[in-house]
Amino acid sequence: MVGIGALTIGLGLISVVTANWEDIPAQIRLAIHLLLITAGLAAVLLREREFAQASPWSVEAFVFVLAILGLTFFGHLGQVYQTTSPLWQPIGVWVLLFGPLILVFGRSWLTAALLFGFFAYGCWDFALGDGLFGGGRDFKWTEYVVATSLPALFIPFAAWMRGRSARVSFWVRLEQAGLSYAVAGASVACVIASIDEFDGDEIGFSVHFTRLCIGAFAAVLVLVARPTVSGRMTAAILGATGAAMLFAFGVSDSEVMAGSVFMALWSGIAWAAVRVSREFAPPSDPASDAKSESAEHAA
Amino acid sequence: MNRLARLAVLALPFAGLGALWSQSDYDSRQGAFWDVAVRGYDPRDLLRGHYVDSCTIGTV
Numbered sequence: 001m002v003g004i005g006a007l008t009i010g011l012g013l014i015s016v017v018t019a020n021w022e023d024i025p026a027q028i029r030l031a032i033h034l035l036l037i038t039a040g041l042a043a044v045l046l047r048e049r050e051f052a053q054a055s056p057w058s059v060e061a062f063v064f065v066l067a068i069l070g071l072t073f074f075g076h077l078g079q080v081y082q083t084t085s086p087l088w089q090p091i092g093v094w095v096l097l098f099g100p101l102i103l104v105f106g107r108s109w110l111t112a113a114l115l116f117g118f119f120a121y122g123c124w125d126f127a128l129g130d131g132l133f134g135g136g137r138d139f140k141w142t143e144y145v146v147a148t149s150l151p152a153l154f155i156p157f158a159a160w161m162r163g164r165s166a167r168v169s170f171w172v173r174l175e176q177a178g179l180s181y182a183v184a185g186a187s188v189a190c191v192i193a194s195i196d197e198f199d200g201d202e203i204g205f206s207v208h209f210t211r212l213c214i215g216a217f218a219a220v221l222v223l224v225a226r227p228t229v230s231g232r233m234t235a236a237i238l239g240a241t242g243a244a245m246l247f248a249f250g251v252s253d254s255e256v257m258a259g260s261v262f263m264a265l266w267s268g269i270a271w272a273a274v275r276v277s278r279e280f281a282p283p284s285d286p287a288s289d290a291k292s293e294s295a296e297h298a299a
Numbered sequence: 300m301n302r303l304a305r306l307a308v309l310a311l312p313f314a315g316l317g318a319l320w321s322q323s324d325y326d327s328r329q330g331a332f333w334d335v336a337v338r339g340y341d342p343r344d345l346l347r348g349h350y351v352d353s354c355t356i357g358t359v
Binding site: 030034037038041042044045066070073074077080081083093096097098100101104105 | 304305306308309310311312313315316317319320323324326327
């Protein structure tokens with residue numbers, strides 16, 4: 001009953017605000033928006049431990065809502081001052097402002113996916129020059145390959161943090177998001193090669209060779225950060241995705257060869273998954289992190 | 300993580316958004332104001348239907 005009452009009051013407040021949106025002075029609207037964010041930040045600072053003890057998901061949800069409120073502030077500013085910009089610019093500033101907050105207080109997949117998703121989207125919007133919805137920059141292949149490879153560097157970072165933080169679930173999810181991105185990229189490259197859509201020019205080779213180098217570099221970092229069976233398999237998959245992209249580019253005129261690269265990549269991933277599953281199952285519940293965090297604080 | 304670092308991480312969004320707001324407000328107050336005379340018309344677009352648009356007819 002309390003929940004339904006709170007929901008009804010909340011919906012009523014939203015209805016009143018939306019019905020009178022244009023009549024509310026812009027500066028007051030922005031001030032209330034910033035005030036809500038500030039109150040949320042203060043609550044995290046002062047009450048985070050109590051929230052986490054009550055339910056670790058409450059902190060996760062709180063940080064998620066705060067980050068979304070921050071994201072909508074950019075749209076609100078644009079609405080009030082009639083400003084516009086390529087999407088990668090506000091997303092980039094949002095990552096700079098709210099990324100540290102998520103990295104320090106995030107607990108599980110919700111915030112990990114939010115940060116990774118927007119970071120990857122911003123990178124692609126920047127990389128494509130014109131942007132996914134029109135940004136007005138010239139396309140440069142060096143910017144393209146570096147920007148679209150950047151999200152994969154979350155993998156070694158998360159792998160390194162995983163052994164040094166009580167919030168293991170968050171870092172596992174961030175590492176998984178990065179690995180999924182790399183695997184999806186390599187798979188899409190095989191699909192593109194199978195329909196012979198790669199331009200067989202020098203720039204195309206440079207793009208895919210650079211991706212292989214970045215993948216190999218990230219794989220070495222993962223090996224250094226997490227020299228366990230799971231870490232070694234993650235590094236192997238990461239290196240394989242870089243190699244698969246280069247091979248897919250090389251066999252772009254052959255459907256059978258592109259399909260073979262795709263199958264080899266996924267067979268390798270399946271083999272790595274079997275190797276890891278024999279060793280252990282990674283923790284996926286922030287509640288287990290809360291227990292280890294409490295133990296850490298008690299110590 | 301020590302309290303100072305946590306405080307910095309939490310202060311960053313507030314400071315950053317506040318600075319963006321200030322900058323946007325400052326920028327909006329720069330430059331000259333123009334009064335532009337416009338006239339409303341109905342473009343009668345077959346796909347988008349009837350609505351009102353405006354076209355410039357000169358400066359005042």
